[in-house]
Amino acid sequence: MGNLEASIVLAGVGGQGTLIAGKLLGILALKLGLDVKVSEVHGMSQRGGSVITYVKIGEEVHSPIIEDGTADYILAFEQVESVRWASLLKDGGVMIINNQQIESLPVLMGQVEYPKNIAESMRKAASKETKIVDLDAFDIAMEIGTSKVVNIVMLGALSNYLGVDENIWKEAIEEAFAAKPKTIPGNIKAFEKGREAGA
Amino acid sequence: MKEIMLGNEAVARGAYEAGVKFVSSYPGTPSTEITETIAKYDEIACEWAPNEKVGAEAAIGASIRGARAMTCMKHVGMNVCADPLFTVSYSGVNGGLVFCVADDPGMHSSQNEQDSRNYARAAKVPMLEPSDSMECKKFTKYAFELSEKYDTPVIVRLHTRVSHSRSIVHLGDPTPITVKEYTKDPKKYVMMPANAIGKHVVVEDRTRKIINDCDDDLNVGMHKIEYRDTKLGIITAGAAYQYVRDAVPNASVLKLGMVWPLPKRTIKEFASRVDRLVIVEELDPFLETEIKAMGIKCEGKELFTLLGEYTARLIRKRLTDKPIPKSAFDVTELPLPPGRPPVLCAGCPHKGLFLALHRLGVNVMGDIGCYTLGALPPMQAVDAVICMGASVGMAHGVDKATDGEDSKNTVGVIGDSTFLHSGITNLMNAVYNQSKMTLIILDNSITGMTGHQQNPSTGYNIRLEAAPQVSLEMLCQSVGVLPEAIRVIDPVDTYEAQKVIKEELERDAVSVIIARRPCALIPTGRAVKGINVEVDYEKCMKCGACARIMCPALIMGKDKTPVIDTETCNNCGLCVNICKFDALKKGGEA
The missing domain is CATH 3.40.50.920 (Rossmann fold)
Structure with a gap:
């Protein structure tokens, strides 16, 4: 079916829905008839911790881990997380940043400062071929009515670059939320808004 | 049918397809989801055991009676059930018997990175090692056949990246659950010297036969x-x-x-x-x-x-000499990202207790669970953590090393689930050997760190059905702790907690303080939505005491007054108890 080959990093803060986004990408790959691996780390990454999920899609996927300079796409669900995992992005990859800021305890305690103008610093430090997209996924999600759909807004933004038909995405969303059918319309809307904002 | 599954879910699926009848485990990252997934198959008898040895022994009993049975654990759990493992290797099985163990290289959530393969060699038991979710299903299913074919328990070894990666699994039809006939066979099952001597010969022959069969047909070893x-x-x-x-x-x-x-x-x-x-x-x-x-x-x-x-x-x-792939960024040009250290959750009842211990400046023998984080700022109140249950024994050892003297400034701290796992025998020992130690049981009514599993003190079983409930007070009393030396406190009331700990440190006998309040993340511990701590800015003296407890829900404003994050505040009232100026008030109270 598809001939998609992509290494996607989902980086965020515990509770932002990166795990569900990873699962959804897995369903998408399955729909395309492709191989896929989604790697998560559970345990210590409880609420408030830095959380990373790797998704690899292709004809045949071996290692579930994405290494420095090999990610095609990074979805940073939070500004500082885009910096933390920046080295994973390959030269010429796409970094999609949610402009949301979640201050960690050392920042809240005034021990360290939250870096300013992150998207700008990222653009300066990036190679010419690298694309950086930033959007207000949190605000978009709140307009829809809940911060819980931030993850789907982010996937909407990513969908501009993967070259997968919009309808297959929507089918994957319906499948991922089949157990909670009431949330499907909101998630579809989040996807569409994210697709618009990340274009 | 194809499905995307976690390695752990695929192990459960493999056991289900193999017609497993009974699974008994103790939770432990990265193995927990196996047994949680098993619980979703209604036809399988499934339970949380208080520890891995209990889980393994229950599975052994089921196997002897003729049912296919499994027990799952993290790598350090295999230490706990090593005793039955080594001898069930001799007796062999009736129904297929599988031990599933998940190693944690890199120690994502463990206290060591031991290699479980050493157990297979030492116990002379075959071990299979899958490399993705499809193999998790296939190998687990096959492990039951192998177990019955060679009359041996079989270990399936996972590790974090296999347990916690999702990949495609082709589903098969389940084998109907059958329980074989049981015939008395003491020569096989009674492992006393006369029988075991003969069985050791069988074990060595078995290993030679497996090697030979694997060499003749690679499929036997899944090579x-x-x-x-x-x-x-x-x-x-x-x-x-x-x-x-x-x-x-x-x-x-x-x-x-x-x-x-x-x-x-x-x-x-x-x-x-x-x-x-x-x-x-x-x-x-x-x-x-x-x-x-x-x-x-x-x-x-x-x-x-x-x-x-x-x-x-x-x-x-x-x-190889292949060049390392080039990254998109010159990372030296990027700002340093602030860390996100793990913290005790907003509203965590343990926090007030650890703050009390910090103020007392006592030595704390800690244990395994969320509360290991009591070692981090601002509490910095844990001196040692070794393994499940060790807090109690270590506190007793401190007592004996100082002829009871240091029991005046040393406590053991352990969670409810960990206490039932392996703290209770230590407590019995401390009482029996006339220790003066003080033990604090942090009873949050759940197994917290592994993601909220039930245990014998919570009143629910793995399928969340009502279950008989152990009373920690009565249990402690039954091993000989004096009734007056068993104190129940609310850890959020941090100054009262401090007072009680001080009193019990002075006692010339074993004391147990039960600090009881449910985990802030489970329904019974969660506050009503929209009710949060409120700040009276007129009374606030900007002293910063509330900020120093480092609650994720209490943010220091620019003018040094606190701001409550209403999304995360659990209205526990710890900050209210800390404030000396009455500037903080619990929500929903007059």
């Missing part, structure tokens, strides 16, 4: 040989196989399915057909040592580390 370029040959297994395929796609590979015992002829044959032989395995040089002992020349740990997880990048670096 795979992939000949490509024979300049480089690699012997590997499990997740490391996946890294090898990415790093050196042209190398020839002998991928072992069964990592104990090893197919000698197959390995010799493979070695003879490649110019250079390299063993790629995380953690111990387990395969390497065995292969070298076969008289085969190979490279292993002189190239690769004994520590942590491997990556394709590491293997590529050691075995």
Whole structure:
């Protein structure tokens, strides 16, 4: 079916829905008839911790881990997380940043400062071929009515670059939320808004 | 039918398809989801046991009676159930018996990174090692057949990257659950010397037979040989196989399915057909040592580390001169990202207790659970953490080392689930041997760190049905702790907690303080939505005391007054109790 080959990093803060986004990408790959691996780390990454999920899609996927300079796409669900995992992005990859800021305890305690103008610093430090997209996924999600759909807004933004038909995405969303059918319309809307904002 | 599954879910699916009748486990990252998934198959009898030894022994009983049975654990859990494992290896099984163990190279959530393969060799039990979710299902299902065919328990070894990665699984039809006939057979099942001496002979013969069968038919050990370029040959297994395929796609590979015992002829044959032989395995040089002992020349740990997880990048670096891929950013130009250290949750009842211990400046023998984080700022109130249940024994040891003197400034701290796991025998010992130690049981009514599993003190079973409930007070009393030396406190009331701890430290006998309040993340511990702590800014003296407790829900404003994050505040009132100026008030109170 598809001939998609992509290494996607989902980086965020515990509770932002990166795990569900990873699962959804897995369903998408399955729909395309492709191989896929989604790697998560559970345990210590409880609420408030830095959380990373790797998704690899292709004809045949071996290692579930994405290494420095090999990610095609990074979805940073939070500004500082885009910096933390920046080295994973390959030269010429796409970094999609949610402009949301979640201050960690050392920042809240005034021990360290939250870096300013992150998207700008990222653009300066990036190679010419690298694309950086930033959007207000949190605000978009709140307009829809809940911060819980931030993850789907982010996937909407990513969908501009993967070259997968919009309808297959929507089918994957319906499948991922089949157990909670009431949330499907909101998630579809989040996807569409994210697709618009990340274009 | 194809489905995307976690490795752990796929193990559960494999057991289900094999017609497993009974699963008993103790939770432990990264193994927990196996048993949680089993609980979703209504036809399987499934339970949380108080510890891994109990889980294993229950599974052994079910196997002897003729049912297929399984027990699952993290790597350190295998230490706890090693005793039954070593002897059920002698007795063998009736219904298929599988031990599933998840190692944690890199210690994502563990206190050590021991290599479980050593158990397979030491207990003389076959071990299978899957490398992705499909193999998790296939190998687990096969493990039951193998167990019955060779009359042996079988270990399935996972590790974090296999347990917690999702990949495609082809589903099969389940075998109907059957329970075999049971015939009395003391020679087989009663492991006293006269019988065990004979059984040891059987065990050694069994191992030889398995090796031979694996060499005759690679499928018996689920081994795979992939000949490509024979300049480089690699012997590997499990997740490391996946890294090898990415790093050196042209190398020839002998991928072992069964990592104990090893197919000698197959390995010799493979070695003879490649110019250079390299063993790629995380953690111990387990395969390497065995292969070298076969008289085969190979490279292993002189190239690769004994520590942590491997990556394709590491293997590529050691075995090829391919350039390292270029990153999109000049990272030296990027700002330093502030860390996100793990913290006790907003509203965590343990926090007030640890703050009390911090103020008292006592020595704290800690234990395994969320509350290990009591070692971090601002509490910094934990001196030692070794393993499940050790807090109680260590506090008793401190007492004995100082003829009781240091029991005046030392406490043991343990969670409810950990106490029932292996703290209770230590407490019995302390009472019996007339310790003066003080033990604090942090009773949050759940097994917290592993993601909220029930235990015998919570009143619910694994399927959340009502279950008989252990009373911690009565349990402590029954091992001989004096009724007046058992105190129940609310840890959020941190100053009262401090007072009670001080009193009990002085007592010339074993004391148990039960600090009771449910975990802030479970329904009984969660506050009503929208009711939060409120700040009276007129009364606030900007002293900063509330901020120093480092609650994720209390943010220091620019003018040094607190701001409550209404999304995360659980209205526990710890900050209210800390404030000396009455500037903070619990929500929903007059």
